[in-house]
Amino acid sequence: MKPILFGVVALFAFFLNGCDVPKKNSKPPVTLRVATFNVSMDASNYLPAEKWQSEGAQALPSALAQQHSQVRAIAEIIQHVRPDIIVLNEFDYLPDAQVLEIFRKEFLAVSQNGEAPIDYPHSFIAPVNTGRASPFDLNRDGEASGVGDDAWGYGNYEGQYGMAVLSKYPIDQAATRTFQFFKWRDLPGALQPLVPNTHEPWYSATAWAQMPLSSKSHWDVMLDVDGYPLHLLVSHPTPPVFDGDENRNGRRNHDEVRFWHEYISDLDTQYIYDDQGRRGGLPEAQRFIIAGDLNASIESADNVPGTIEQLLEHPAVQGDFVPESAGGKAHTPDNPLAAQHTAGWRKRADYVLPSSYGIRIIDGGVFWPTSAEAKADLVADRERSSDHRLVWLDIQLQ
Numbered sequence: 471m472k473p474i475l476f477g478v479v480a481l482f483a484f485f486l487n488g489c490d491v492p493k494k495n496s497k498p499p500v501t502l503r504v505a506t507f508n509v510s511m512d513a514s515n516y517l518p519a520e521k522w523q524s525e526g527a528q529a530l531p532s533a534l535a536q537q538h539s540q541v542r543a544i545a546e547i548i549q550h551v552r553p554d555i556i557v558l559n560e561f562d563y564l565p566d567a568q569v570l571e572i573f574r575k576e577f578l579a580v581s582q583n584g585e586a587p588i589d590y591p592h593s594f595i596a597p598v599n600t601g602r603a604s605p606f607d608l609n610r611d612g613e614a615s616g617v618g619d620d621a622w623g624y625g626n627y628e629g630q631y632g633m634a635v636l637s638k639y640p641i642d643q644a645a646t647r648t649f650q651f652f653k654w655r656d657l658p659g660a661l662q663p664l665v666p667n668t669h670e671p672w673y674s675a676t677a678w679a680q681m682p683l684s685s686k687s688h689w690d691v692m693l694d695v696d697g698y699p700l701h702l703l704v705s706h707p708t709p710p711v712f713d714g715d716e717n718r719n720g721r722r723n724h725d726e727v728r729f730w731h732e733y734i735s736d737l738d739t740q741y742i743y744d745d746q747g748r749r750g751g752l753p754e755a756q757r758f759i760i761a762g763d764l765n766a767s768i769e770s771a772d773n774v775p776g777t778i779e780q781l782l783e784h785p786a787v788q789g790d791f792v793p794e795s796a797g798g799k800a801h802t803p804d805n806p807l808a809a810q811h812t813a814g815w816r817k818r819a820d821y822v823l824p825s826s827y828g829i830r831i832i833d834g835g836v837f838w839p840t841s842a843e844a845k846a847d848l849v850a851d852r853e854r855s856s857d858h859r860l861v862w863l864d865i866q867l868q
Contacts, residue, residue, distance in 0.1 A: 500696045500867045501832065502639075505553035506820050508706075508763040508813075508858035509544045511561045511573075512630050515852065516540075522626040523617055530562045534572045543848050543855040545577035549585035550845065551837055551862055555637045555693065556590075559706045559763040559820075559858075563598050563632030570595050570634050578636075590636035596648050598632045598686040601625025606677040623685035624708060633706055633762070635691050645692035647744040649729070654683040654722070656741060657729065661721035661774070672716045685722060688729055690744075690752070698828075698867040701758035703730055709765045710772045717774070723765055724774035730760055731780040734787070734825070757828040757867060760787070760821060763858060767817040769807060778821075787823050791831050793861050797838030797849065812836055814849075814857045822863040834863040 513526035516533050533541055548556065562569060570593055579587045600623040603616035614620055617627070625631060635641070654660050655678055663672035673681060685708035693700040707726035713719040732739060732751060739751030752758060766778035782789035794809040802808035802816050812820040824831060837860040839846045848855050 497697055499830075500698055501864065502554040502695060502867070503552065503862055503864050504555045504702075504759055504761065504822055504824075505548075505551060505860055505862040506557040506559065506761040506763070506822055507544075507548070507860040508559040508820060508856055509561055510852060510856035510858065511541065511544065511558075513562075513626065526627040526630060527562075527564060530564065530569050531567045531572075534569060534576070540853065540855060541573070541577055542582050545573070545580075546582035546585055546845075547837055547848055547855060547860055548578060549582055549588050551860055552586075552588060553860075553862055555635070555639065555702065557702070557704050557761045558634040558636065560631045560856075561595075561634045563595060563629035563634075565597070565629075570636075574636065590638060592637040592639060592641045594635040594637075594641050594643070594646060594689070594691050595632070596687065596689065597650060598629060599623035599650060599682050599684055600631045600686055601628040603628070604677070604680070606674065608673065608677060610672070619712070622682055624712070631686060631706065633686055633689070633704055635689075635702060635704060637693060639696070639700075640694045642692040642694060647690040647692075647746060647748065649688040649690075649742075649744050650682065650684055651745050652683050652688070652729075652743060653679070654681045654725065655679065656743075657683055657725055657732070658741065661725055663716045663718035663721050666715040672718055683722070683725060683729060685726065688726070690733075695867055698757060700867065701752060701756055703733070703758055703760045704762050705730070706763050707765050710770070710774070710777075720772060720774050724777045727764055727766055727777050728780055731784060734758065734760075734784065755827055756825065758825045759829075759863075759865075760823040763820045765819055767819055769817055781821070781823055786826055788826055788829070788831060789823060791834060791863075792818075793822070793834035793836050793863065795836035795838035795859065797840045797843070797846070798836060798859070800840045801838070810836075811838075812859050812861050814852065814859075820858055820861045822861055824863065824865055828868055830866040830868055832864040832866055834861075836861050 513522045513529035516529040602622045607614040609619040686706045689704040691702040707723045710720035710723040798811040799809040810818045
């Protein structure tokens with residue numbers, strides 16, 4: 471280098487070192503795969519209906535102990551898709567049975583049909599309202615049975631249709647929030663069911679005062695993804711069917727979905743309280759993913775109009791990207807939206823919806839092979855695995 475040019479470069483470097491030059495963010499983006507899967511791991515997949523109430527609570531432990539083929543198929547699907555974080559819906563909550571730990575160690579961590587084992591060192595599971603007995607005649611059939619649709623959430627035994635989260639990344643258990651006991655009446659503008667053709671409330675005043683919003687629960691699971699905080703917003707609203715003209719399930723489904731709309735909005739959300747006694751919704755500028763079987767579809771006439779649009783059209787949500795599958799398209803070839811379906815009953819019900827803030831969508835899909843593709847037998851029917859399909863999204867945290 472010539473002496474004059476060397477001096478110019480050295481002088482420029484001197485001034486740069488002496489100035490407060492902004493530095494780029496040193497934290498690199500993180501890419502990961504997030505999934506949701508209604509695994510149908512409850513008594514209705516293992517026992518005849520007449521035994522659901524009497525023996526249902528032991529159905530999943532028994533299925534795990536017997537290495538049930540349906541459980542192995544569920545594990546094989548998860549191993550094949552290999553999500554870093556996965557939400558499991560309809561995974562029974564049984565506090566003394568350690569079913570999640572058994573599933574993790576004896577199925578996911580063991581090769582299924584040649585798939586590589588997968589390890590999830592972090593997990594979250596908590597009680598749900600399904601099967602939790604109420605003292606009221608909630609279905610107005612003249613009997614307060616405490617089970618079925620007289621429970622706080624429909625269930626034949628406590629913990630049926632529970633939820634769980636498995637993660638390769640640490641979960642901050644102390645920062646995680648649950649909303650199992652948030653009252654439906656405390657949601658502003660709650661769609662309280664009415665007796666048809668009257669203005670009489672469907673539920674008695676004492677029942678309505680105690681009725682939880684969540685048919686299962688709502689969770690804000692706090693994850694640390696290589697230094698990026700990520701809120702996983704998990705729920706499984708009740709199906710908007712199995713009721714009458716009062717539409718008590720449809721209205722509850724709508725408001726269970728609306729809870730997340732309120733939670734992520736720039737509103738006064740001090741009315742929201744969690745089971746830990748903390749108030750308020752999600753602060754601004756947070757990365758989140760809404761995940762689960764929301765039992766709501768733009769195609770469904772059973773949903774209260776606009777139910778899922780509350781999230782798909784929310785400015786804080788990236789609702790435009792829709793995961794698809796060739797198998798779903800082939801399942802209902804005359805339906806232009808069939809590729810988007812996530813359930814064998816021909817609707818999009820399961821969602822992985824990332825925040826607009828701090829997340830870039832890379833790719834996504836629905837595990838639904840066509841009959842000509844490998845592993846098609848895994849989705850042959852509900853008895854083989856589930857009536858739902860695993861939905862996944864590849865994202866980058868920025």
